[in-house]
Amino acid sequence: MITKQDIFHLLESNGIRHDDIVTIHAALRAAGPIEGGADGLIDALKDYLCEGMLLIPTHTWAVVNAANPHFDVRATVPNIGALARVAAFRPDAVRTLHPTHSLGIFCRDRARAIAYAQGEEKSATPTPMGGCLSRLYELGGKVLLLGVGHERNTYLHAVDERMDIPNRLAKTGFAVTVTDREGRTCTVPDFHPHHTEGISVGLSEYYPNYKRALEHCGAVTYGTLGNATVYVCDCRRMTDCVMRLWQQASHDICLGEFRIPESWYA
DSSP, X not given: OBOHHHHHHHHHHTTOXXXXXXXXXXXXXXXXXXXXXXXXXXXXXXXXXTTSEEEXXXXXXXXXXXXBOEEETTTOOOSSOHHHHXXXXXXXXXXXXXXXXXXXXXXXXXXXXXXXHTTGGGOSSSSOXXXXXXXXXXXXXXXXXXXXXXXXXXXXXXXXXHHTOSSSBOSSOEEXXXXXXXXXXXXXXXXXXXXXXTOSSOGGXXXXXXXXXXXXXXXXXXXXXXXXXXXXXXXXXXXXXXXHHHHHOSSOTTSSOOOOOGGGOO
């Protein structure tokens, strides 16, 4: 049984500070039984980040689309796993109003969480510059990948948008309605979801192409929690590393499996 102390040890041994801003993607089954289940994991992370913030993705990109263009923060269920489904509706969460890539924000200072979430309802893309995920670069945030790899590292989409890489967003957008906690609505008139021409899977399936380079530049360290490997990723180092790789590239390096040359790492 994974305990709160096990979670604390993972974070401390990988250099996570109590005032860090951390986001997590998790496959809970990969880790094994956790004391208190998904709620227990959230509580432990919250307690450790007592001076920081915890951001748990509560994404709805599979259910909010052109055929169903409505996100209701009170009712729209995440489509990315048990941790997200629990986090989205906890009373201590401030769930952002991004229509497809919302986050549950946990912070001892609720006003700080509310302030961090401001403006997400105006997002016209999944991970825009200045959005909650993009700002992890400026704020020195961290990404935990528990039992999953970079194929679930949503922050890397924010890096794509930061670099304005072509062929990452749908050319045609759609209007989406967002409903907040008080039942008020607003409309994003031209939302452009993720779409990449030339591949039959989601683009993120090829983000593991970056793995060796990210290790080389010190952007990722590893730990274990129960039966699961945990990637601990530094957002600034990840971003700077990926930007250097793209400066060397003459083609799109995420349109299939691609072994990035070691000569590009420097």
